[in-house]
Amino acid sequence: MGVITEKLPIYIEPMPGGSMVLTSMDFMINWAHANSLWPLTFGTSCCAIEVMMAAGASNHDLARFGAEVARATPRQADLLVVAGTIVKRMAPILKTLYAQMGEPRYVIATGSCAISGGPFVFNSYTTIRGVDQLIPVDVYVPGCPPRPEAFFYGLLTLQRMIKEGETVRKPGIRRKPVMAALPEGITIADIQAELAGLLDRNATVNVPQQCKERDLDEP
Amino acid sequence: MSPDDLVAAVIAIESGVAKKDLCDRLAVNVLPETLLKFMQRLHDDPQLAFDMLYTHTAVDYPVENRIELIYQLYSVKQRHYLMVATSVKRDKPEISSVSSIWRIAEWHEREVYDLFGVLYDGHPDLRRLFLDDDWKGFPLRKDYKDDFMLERPE
Numbered sequence: 384m385g386v387i388t389e390k391l392p393i394y395i396e397p398m399p400g401g402s403m404v405l406t407s408m409d410f411m412i413n414w415a416h417a418n419s420l421w422p423l424t425f426g427t428s429c430c431a432i433e434v435m436m437a438a439g440a441s442n443h444d445l446a447r448f449g450a451e452v453a454r455a456t457p458r459q460a461d462l463l464v465v466a467g468t469i470v471k472r473m474a475p476i477l478k479t480l481y482a483q484m485g486e487p488r489y490v491i492a493t494g495s496c497a498i499s500g501g502p503f504v505f506n507s508y509t510t511i512r513g514v515d516q517l518i519p520v521d522v523y524v525p526g527c528p529p530r531p532e533a534f535f536y537g538l539l540t541l542q543r544m545i546k547e548g549e550t551v552r553k554p555g556i557r558r559k560p561v562m563a564a565l566p567e568g569i570t571i572a573d574i575q576a577e578l579a580g581l582l583d584r585n586a587t588v589n590v591p592q593q594c595k596e597r598d599l600d601e602p
Numbered sequence: 603m604s605p606d607d608l609v610a611a612v613i614a615i616e617s618g619v620a621k622k623d624l625c626d627r628l629a630v631n632v633l634p635e636t637l638l639k640f641m642q643r644l645h646d647d648p649q650l651a652f653d654m655l656y657t658h659t660a661v662d663y664p665v666e667n668r669i670e671l672i673y674q675l676y677s678v679k680q681r682h683y684l685m686v687a688t689s690v691k692r693d694k695p696e697i698s699s700v701s702s703i704w705r706i707a708e709w710h711e712r713e714v715y716d717l718f719g720v721l722y723d724g725h726p727d728l729r730r731l732f733l734d735d736d737w738k739g740f741p742l743r744k745d746y747k748d749d750f751m752l753e754r755p756e
Contacts, residue, residue, distance in 0.1 A: 471750075472734075505754035508741040512752065 409550045416461075416487060417542040420450040423460035425480065427467030430494035430528040434466045438531040448538055457483040462541075463518075466528075468496040468503065469511045481518045487549065490514075491537050493524040501527060521557065603649065608682055611649060616640045622687055629685035637688050638698040644675065644684070645703050651679045655700070658710035660718045664744045667692045669718055673700070690720065699725040717742040 393406040426435050438445050445451045454460040457480045492514050495501030500512035524537035548557035605628055613619045616636050622629035632640050644652045657674040673686040690697050699722035701707040711722045712731040719740035722728055739746055
C-alpha cells in the first residue's frame with residue numbers, strides 16, 4: 384500500500400551474521416518524522432469536509448502517506464491542519480492547541496480562509512486575515528476548498544521539507560519551499576494584470592441579452 | 603385552512619395588519635405597538651395555533667432609517683407557516699419582547715440585540731450572545747466600522 388517517495392540515504396555493509404548500516408542521525412530522525420505525521424483534527428468550516436473527511440476516506444486514502452492517525456487531542460498530534468475560517472473568538476483556542484502540541488510540530492494552512500481570510504478579508508468584524516498572524520505556518524495549500532489531491536501535494540511538500548530541513552543541532556529551523564523562478568521576460572505585474580483582466584471579463588452578466596439569446600422571458 | 607383564509611383570518615385580528623407582497627411564503631406587516639397583542643392572538647387562537655417560533659431575524663435599512671424585524675412562525679397542529687414583519691426606528695430601536703409567548707425567543711432576541719442593537723422590552727436577560735461582553739457597537743448594522751476591519755479598496 385505504501386508509496387516510497389524518497390529512499391533513505393544509507394550505506395549497507397554486509398557482515399557475517401547480518402549487516403551494518405551507516406547513516407546520519409538527522410536523516411534517520413527526519414525520515415521517521417516525515418513518514419509518521421499525526422494530524423490534529425481541527426476543522427472549523429467547509430475545508431474540513433475535503434481535507435479531513437474526503438482525504439481520509441477510502442477513495443483517496445491518506446494512509447498511503449502515513450498521516451492517517453488523526454487525533455482529537457493536541458498532546459498526541461504533531462501536524463496541525465487548519466481547515467477553515469478562524470474568527471476572533473477561535474484565535475485563543477487555536478493558539479492554546481498549538482502550544483499544547485509536542486515538538487517538533489508542523490502547521491498546514493488549507494484553503495483561502497486560513498491563508499488570507501479569503502472571501503471575508505474585507506469589511507469583516509471578526510475574521511482573522513490569515514492564520515499565520517497567530518502561529519507559524521509551514522505549508523499553504525490554496526483552494527476554496529482545495530481538493531484532496533491538492534492537500535496531498537501539500538503534505539508531500541511538508542514531508543520533503545522535513546527530510547531536507549531540520550537538524551538535531553538546530554531544532555525548529557526549517558527551510559521553506561520557495562516559488563520556482565519566473566520565465567524570462569515575465570514579471571509579477573504581467574501575471575496580475577492578466578488575472579485582473581480575466582476577472583473583469585467574467586464578472587459581468589447581461590441578463591436581458593442572455594434571456595433573448597436563449598428564448599426566455601425577461602425576468 | 604387555505605392560504606387565502608389564513609391571510610383573511612390573520613388580517614382580521616388587528617387593525618394595521620397588511621399582507622406583505624413579494625415574499626416566498628405568506629407574510630404580513632404589523633405595527634410595532636400592537637405586535638405583542640397580535641402575536642398572543644396568533645398563539646392562542648385554536649384555528650391559527652402558531653405554537654412554534656422557529657426564527658427571528660432582522661434587516662437593516664439605513665436609508666429608510668428603520669430596522670425590519672422578521673418572525674417566522676409555524677403551527678405544528680395546523681401545519682401552516684406565517685412570516686410576521688414589523689419595523690422599528692433605527693435611532694430608537696425598541697420593541698416588546700415575545701419571549702413571554704415563545705420561550706425560545708429569549709435566545710433569538712439576544713442574538714438580534716447582539717448584532718443589530720434592538721432593545722426588547724420585557725426580555726428577562728438581554729445580554730450579548732456571540733460577541734464579547736465589552737464589544738462596542740453592533741456589527742451587522744450597515745454603517746458599522748471598527749479598527750480591526752479592513753475597508754474594501756475602490
